Amino acid sequence: MLQFNEQSPDPRQNNTEKVLLQLLLFIDKRTSSQEQIQQIQIYLKNLRSDYSFKLNIIEIDKQPHLVEYLRLVATPALVKISPAPKQTLAGSNLIKQLEKWWPKWQAAIENIKVNNSQASYIIDIEEEAYNAEKIRLSDEIFCLKLEKQELLAQLRFKDKILAMLAHDLRTPLTAASMSVETIELSEKNDKFDKTKLKILKQKLFEQAKNQFGIMERMIRDLLHNSQNINAKLQVKPSPLSLQPLCREIIAQFDSRLEEKSMILKEDIPQDIPDVYADEELIRQLISNLIDNAIKYTPKGGKISLSILHRTNQKIQVSICDTGLGIPPEKRERIFEDSFRLHRDRDRDGYGLGLAMCHQIVCAHYGQIWVESSPEEGSCFQFTLLVYK
Numbered sequence: 355m356l357q358f359n360e361q362s363p364d365p366r367q368n369n370t371e372k373v374l375l376q377l378l379l380f381i382d383k384r385t386s387s388q389e390q391i392q393q394i395q396i397y398l399k400n401l402r403s404d405y406s407f408k409l410n411i412i413e414i415d416k417q418p419h420l421v422e423y424l425r426l427v428a429t430p431a432l433v434k435i436s437p438a439p440k441q442t443l444a445g446s447n448l449i450k451q452l453e454k455w456w457p458k459w460q461a462a463i464e465n466i467k468v469n470n471s472q473a474s475y476i477i478d479i480e481e482e483a484y485n486a487e488k489i490r491l492s493d494e495i496f497c498l499k500l501e502k503q504e505l506l507a508q509l510r511f512k513d514k515i516l517a518m519l520a521h522d523l524r525t526p527l528t529a530a531s532m533s534v535e536t537i538e539l540s541e542k543n544d545k546f547d548k549t550k551l552k553i554l555k556q557k558l559f560e561q562a563k564n565q566f567g568i569m570e571r572m573i574r575d576l577l578h579n580s581q582n583i584n585a586k587l588q589v590k591p592s593p594l595s596l597q598p599l600c601r602e603i604i605a606q607f608d609s610r611l612e613e614k615s616m617i618l619k620e621d622i623p624q625d626i627p628d629v630y631a632d633e634e635l636i637r638q639l640i641s642n643l644i645d646n647a648i649k650y651t652p653k654g655g656k657i658s659l660s661i662l663h664r665t666n667q668k669i670q671v672s673i674c675d676t677g678l679g680i681p682p683e684k685r686e687r688i689f690e691d692s693f694r695l696h697r698d699r700d701r702d703g704y705g706l707g708l709a710m711c712h713q714i715v716c717a718h719y720g721q722i723w724v725e726s727s728p729e730e731g732s733c734f735q736f737t738l739l740v741y742k
Contacts, residue, residue: 375407375459378433380414380426390430390448397449401456419487437462523569530565533558560609589717593628593741594636596661596671603640604659607648614653618644621660629669630741631718639714642707643673643734651677651731667740668720674733680726688724711736 379394381387391411398409414421414429424433424442431444432452443451537558540551604618611618629636640659647657655676662670680688689712715722715736726732 375434375463376436377407377409378424378435379409379411380421380429380431380433381411382414382429387430390446393449394432394452397452434459526565526568530562530569533562533565537562560613564610564613589632589635591630591632591718594631594633595628596636596669597622597624597626599633599637600640600659600661603637603644606641607644610648611657614648614651614655616648616651616653616655616657618657618659621658623661623663626661626663626669628741629738631738635714635717636738639711639736640671640673642711646707646734647673647675647677647732651675655731663740664737668737669740670735670737672733672735674731676731679728679730680724680732681728685724685726689722 379391381391395409398407412420414426424440426433426442426444428444430446430448431442432448433443434441434455441455443455445451537555540554600620600622604620607618644657644659651657657676658672658674660672660674662672664670689708711734712722715738718738720737720739722734722736724732724734
């Protein structure tokens, strides 16, 4: 007995009719699919069989979860769902494959002892669709739980950042305010020598400017990282010459280097090739690393920026200092979001700078790492792709 059912299965319907051999034919909307349906139907009609079998024709766009449940990777596909085990035939030569497998399927049916418990050998298409729907719902629940965890983590992260912001901004804000107030009072005091007053005002102005710069960096890091802990950077790469960019960045730190009596030595070969990178992101990357080097190096220390043409594909940038160094057990975590060493808890910032550096380098398909010895300093190094 041959039965055809060209409707997509509905798991809510109850099919009381049981058959020994059940086939599912998965098709797409291509014109050739209709031709293959006709060929298979004709082939099955011409078969002589003592056993009942049923063919369900399923459009993949109407039952995507059933397709996923059966792990189909190509169409057309003919799936034997009962008797077990399942078997999938796929490709354009389904008729030839049927000719090969049909006798084996018939032999398998002959080995089944048909009795009152015959239904135990049958797997309804409705049951398959129902199982697929359960899997889909389970996946959705799992995804929703992950989203909930991510949202809760973001909320905790933002609460922590806002609390730190309220606390940490007070120090640079107070220092800047005091500098501005001192300038204002000195203007009103006629007893000050004009030459000394000019020098004092310039010094206080630089102090206020530095404090405002600290606050600007805090807020910038906060805004960028609070949007999404795992936000993907929008990279717009182009050929980029690192030598002029590095010298421009270094010039921005002249006043801070002078304030701490530091020397920044650069070693950038004239023939260093261009890299393929986003200029603004690389500017932020190098600025963050130099800023950290200045921040964590004592007065009179030394900082170096060097570039090495490692291979035809990569260049390596190194920014080293003579600061406190990083304990070996902490080096693996130094690039994590909001990770800060215990000794740095009282310094301005949120531990976001190095996490941002890691994000930028990874977005450029490079690597970043740190070599460090306690009390001897740290050397942060990263690679970028050469432009060809």
